[in-house]
Amino acid sequence: MPVMPGWLEVVVRSGIAVILLLFISRSVIRKSLAQVSYFEFISGIVLGVILALGSINLAIPIAFPLLGLLVWGISPYLIGWLTIKSARFRHVVYGRGIPVIKDGKILEDNLKKERYSSDELLKQLRSKNVFQVADVEFAVLETSGDISVLLKKDYQPLTPKDMSLSTAPIKEPETVVMDGKILDEPLATVGLNRNWLELELEKIGVAIENVYLGQVDSYGQLTVDLFDDKLKVPAPQEKPLLLATIKKCQADLEIFALETNNEAAKQMYTKHAQQIEDMLKKVTPLLR
């Protein structure tokens, strides 16, 4: 076999290394770099070093880096599989979250065991916008070194449920226009078509070429962002308009009830005014 010149061998080896790297990084689990465990992080580095050495150190026969790659590539995969199968194995490999604050009291023993200083604890709490330890009901030191905090109920943000407000149910909006092009598939999933879209755009007086992004919310209302930021796009008016009209009709019916001298008509008006009021109560959260 004719011997390859050194430079060509580097090119070939590097090419193989790039392809292998692409494959390996595709098969690695979907985690951001901040989330990987120490073990996964190190095995990633080892893989990189093997690839780098294998591609430029021509003294090493090509089979050696490939074998090393095989072992270092498969073992994180294998361990990942085992951790899913066995909870005990998972706790051995990754450790588990340790409570550091319970019932509003700092558990100093657990902190000491993890060699976590009070300054570090305060810093982590501050990063969660907690400046006073007394506000915390429960906190866990996660295996990643982060702290997860459960605030006492009276320090948690107010939710509609706390106020017993009824809210409109919400579904994910669909993006139907991107870079001035209509996306037919998302349009179809919300049961709309191009004609509808063209009509809606005509209503707000915008050409399709000028639309950078268009989204339809779960109530079939279109909102758009234009290339031309100087143009003002009206916000969807259908809902507030409907609410106002219903309120006006209700008031009208009450006035009719007061004005009429016909007893039967008076009762009819009052009954319907009441019905509209009940309806308003149900519909208002959806239309706000």
Place this chain on the structure above:
Amino acid sequence: MTVASQVKQCVASLKNVEATLNHFAIQSQDREAANIFKDACLTTRRIVVDLERRVGELEFEEPQYKGF
């Protein structure tokens, strides 16, 4: 403006409300929301029917204002 024309205006507004509610009932992706809109639409329909009967009575009482 006569009483009859005021009631007629109200009927027209209610018809508008009914149509818009129907529109939302069809377009809503959420089943619960769609049901609320549908119920509201039916309620409005009933009121429109009653009011239209009343308009008939008013026109009978004041035939000189019929049609507007």
